Amino acid sequence: MGKKQFYETAKPQETAILVSVPNYRQSDEQTQEYLDELAFLTETAGAKTIKRFVQKLEKPDIRTYVGSGKLNDIKAFIVEHDVDNVIFDDDLSPSQVRNLERELQVKIVDRSLLILDIFALRAKSAQARTQVEMAQYQYLLPRLTNLWTHLSKQKGGIGMKGPGETEIETDRRIVRDKISLLRERLNKFEKQSFEQRKSRSGMVRVALVGYTNVGKSTLMNLLSKSEVFAENKLFATVDATVRKVVLENIPFLLSDTVGFIRKLPTKLIESFKSTLDEIRESDLLVHVVDISHPSFEDHIAIVNNTLKDIESAEKPVLLVFNKIDQYLEKREQELASEGEEVRPSLDDLKTTYMAKEHAPSLFISATNKINIEELREELLRRVSEIHFERYPNNV
Numbered sequence: 001m002g003k004k005q006f007y008e009t010a011k012p013q014e015t016a017i018l019v020s021v022p023n024y025r026q027s028d029e030q031t032q033e034y035l036d037e038l039a040f041l042t043e044t045a046g047a048k049t050i051k052r053f054v055q056k057l058e059k060p061d062i063r064t065y066v067g068s069g070k071l072n073d074i075k076a077f078i079v080e081h082d083v084d085n086v087i088f089d090d091d092l093s094p095s096q097v098r099n100l101e102r103e104l105q106v107k108i109v110d111r112s113l114l115i116l117d118i119f120a121l122r123a124k125s126a127q128a129r130t131q132v133e134m135a136q137y138q139y140l141l142p143r144l145t146n147l148w149t150h151l152s153k154q155k156g157g158i159g160m161k162g163p164g165e166t167e168i169e170t171d172r173r174i175v176r177d178k179i180s181l182l183r184e185r186l187n188k189f190e191k192q193s194f195e196q197r198k199s200r201s202g203m204v205r206v207a208l209v210g211y212t213n214v215g216k217s218t219l220m221n222l223l224s225k226s227e228v229f230a231e232n233k234l235f236a237t238v239d240a241t242v243r244k245v246v247l248e249n250i251p252f253l254l255s256d257t258v259g260f261i262r263k264l265p266t267k268l269i270e271s272f273k274s275t276l277d278e279i280r281e282s283d284l285l286v287h288v289v290d291i292s293h294p295s296f297e298d299h300i301a302i303v304n305n306t307l308k309d310i311e312s313a314e315k316p317v318l319l320v321f322n323k324i325d326q327y328l329e330k331r332e333q334e335l336a337s338e339g340e341e342v343r344p345s346l347d348d349l350k351t352t353y354m355a356k357e358h359a360p361s362l363f364i365s366a367t368n369k370i371n372i373e374e375l376r377e378e379l380l381r382r383v384s385e386i387h388f389e390r391y392p393n394n395v
């Protein structure tokens, strides 16, 4: 469908090596899981991971992130292999980037840059694109300054106040102008969304939140499409991620939101504030968790912290553990291979989380449609409560 691709030539996939510097308290397993996640991000950004480097340090090296010995190992690897990117599991200071570039002679990518790149790839709506662009310029601004300072220093002390300085100022001004232009545009989007929200005021609003890749969108489609009364028309043109759902005559709005991740660049959160309003203004959060992921408890904590950052930690939450099909499959494998540590049974988890949350926790599979009816019932119960509180006479 769509464009013909007769002349498309296959581009060779970019390659990447990953570098992380965990502190001594971090377990090796944890380090590997973080690197797995970084490799997954790298893949999403379109590059293939060909090697991982880990150096335990109390703190990353101030000049080159890793120590000089490890840097030599990395250098030796780059000489022997075809490496396009070196990707770091943290944010680097502008001077670290500069030093590493000089030492390694390849593209240096830090965590923020990687995530920004993926967001740029994924952003579809005009608003999301503007938000990403804004974050990219904000990322660039301090680095631009340093880049130029560095160049003018290379030219020697005398040249410092010369054309170099003017160029820095000009460039900074261009970027600043661009940022204010984007901010204006975002304000306009904001106004539109405000009007739009006014028109739907009164309806109960539910937001799907959670770590990235847990199955929020899958669940969104399942919940909104499978309902006879669900309709996609009303807001389709303005905001594709909000849908109206009706369960037993109770209408509510369900919104899909951007996934959270550990070490999410703060600038990115800021520029996505208006998208996050969807969360901030909702009456109920459905916190989706991928229970098959080894770090799912970390993920819960990260999501809760991010919710705190956007002042939404006090909202009622329905905790939904997704991907139980995959969880049970893994558990079975563990049970089969003796000696391994085995995951707890679903019943054990249910008891634990019901006690922790003082509320029912749901265990579902969105793809295999397990326990979806229970989820609908629980959603209906929670939404009705809010609905009838708001419209006591509307029984």
Ligand SMILES: Nc1nc2c(ncn2[C@@H]2O[C@H](COP(=O)(O)OP(=O)(O)OP(=O)(O)O)[C@@H](O)[C@H]2O)c(=O)[nH]1
Residues within 6 Å of the ligand: 210, 211, 212, 213, 214, 215, 216, 217, 218, 219, 258, 259, 260, 322, 323, 324, 325, 326, 364, 365, 366, 367, 368
């Ligand atoms: N095995 C299994 N896979 C699932 C389940 N639910 C979702 N997935 C898969 O998980 C992947 C991520 O699903 P999405 O719905 O895109 O996740 P998301 O939370 O919207 O992700 P972001 O938008 O990146 O934050 C997809 O490949 C889904 O097919 C499930 O219940 N079991």
Ligand SMILES: [Mg+2]
Residues within 6 Å of the ligand: 216, 217, 218, 256, 257
């Ligand atoms: Mg999604």
